[in-house]
Amino acid sequence: MNTKNLISKSAFAVILLFSAGTNGTIFSQEKAPIEAEIPLVNQLQSEFNKSKLLKISGYVQAQYQLADTAGISSFAGGNFGKGTNNRFMVRRGRIKLTYDNKFSKAVLQFDMTEKGLGIKDAYVTITEPWLKTISLTGGIFDRPFGYEISYSSSVRETPERSRVYQTLFPGERDLGGKLSFQAPKTSNWNLVKLEVGLLNGNGPNVETDAYKDISGRLSVSKTSSSKKFSWGLGSSYYIGGFSAKTDSLYTTKKVNEQSVFVKDSIAHGSKLDREYIGFDGQVSVNWWLGKTQVRAEYLLGTQTSTEKSSSSLTAAINADAYSRNFEGYYVYFIQDIFKTALQAVVKYDVYDPNIHVAGNTIGLPAPTDYKKTGEADIKYATLGIGLNYQWNKHVKIMAYYDMVTNETTINSKHDSTLKDLSKDRKDNVFTLRVQYKF
16 A cells, blocks of 8 residues: 555544544553554545535626516516516526536526426436537527527526527426537647537427427537637527417418418318528627627528417417418527626617517408417517626626517507507616625
8 A cells, every 4th residue: 555645644634533532541451553544544535535526606696676667577587566666586596506527418407586486407418438529419408599598697688588599498498318529629620620410399388299390400619729719600490380270370471462360171180380590690809999799690581379479389289270470580699897896788689579560560350360469579678788796706796777669560559558459568678786706
């Protein structure tokens, strides 16, 4: 045995024995030699080494919000309650456990807010040990699509993701399996990453039909050797659907130069398609003015949902399906203010759930045997302006103002301010947030 290791372990064993001894029994001549305690020391060291593989992290986001109008529908952290135009809330209270054993990893992440306790992540990842390039993930994880989904809420410069992402991918996660291909950091090919997932399609919920969705993203990113310039490009594709619960599918078509919903007869249980295509890009420059970042993403495709909403379904419903062609995009501009802890943010995002109708053509009375378009076909644009302050490495303070503009139509006029779409609704939201990250 190595003399140095023996002396070190023997000394550790003496300390343990001394701590455990009482009434001077540690000095008894009947006590076993110190070498006999070496297995105990080895076991303790082994347990200590295992504990270093477990990482516990998380963050808490406490915030106050003020809305223009009480009771508005909102994508800034959820709808406001009836008669309520301001609120305190814990937007996210996350704790994440990661056990990383080189070529295998297990992750559990929980979200704790005033609304209750929920699971965000629960997955296992295994990486092959030869090329260290192919990984298999199974469980609940971020869908492999686009850039904004996997960009953590703890580092995101705005309170929420874009409306188009919240609509198409509510909750960001899904349940399934994923293959990832990316060479090690030491390889010249590390800049390329491909992810392909086979998913239930209705989020981290119990599967409701026999259909599975496929989602994938191919990306290329590079950082200069000086770390002052970086860029990234990506393209994504999603195809899937869910089971029809009725025998009717409505699609947007032109009848007498007017866009209306036309009924198609389908078999009960047939697949109702969803298909998305996405393109994203990012660039970052660190110069004398501070770090400047620009990020953008564009999505288009076919979304099947319901008459009153274009949001992806997370559970089975017994209602007729409505298919729409959509598009959406966002642009971020982020500027660190010199070398200070201040950061200015401007974001503009647009979501058009039905590109075949616009303005006053929405809600026009439909001819006999057809259905008119409505509230779920309204286009929204949001301009957000914010200021972030990094108090220290743990604490970030965010002040952010969302200015929401909806498409208007004279055919959707109501007495209620909350339902009237003949003019721009007063549904802007101010958010003041304090985040602690550990």
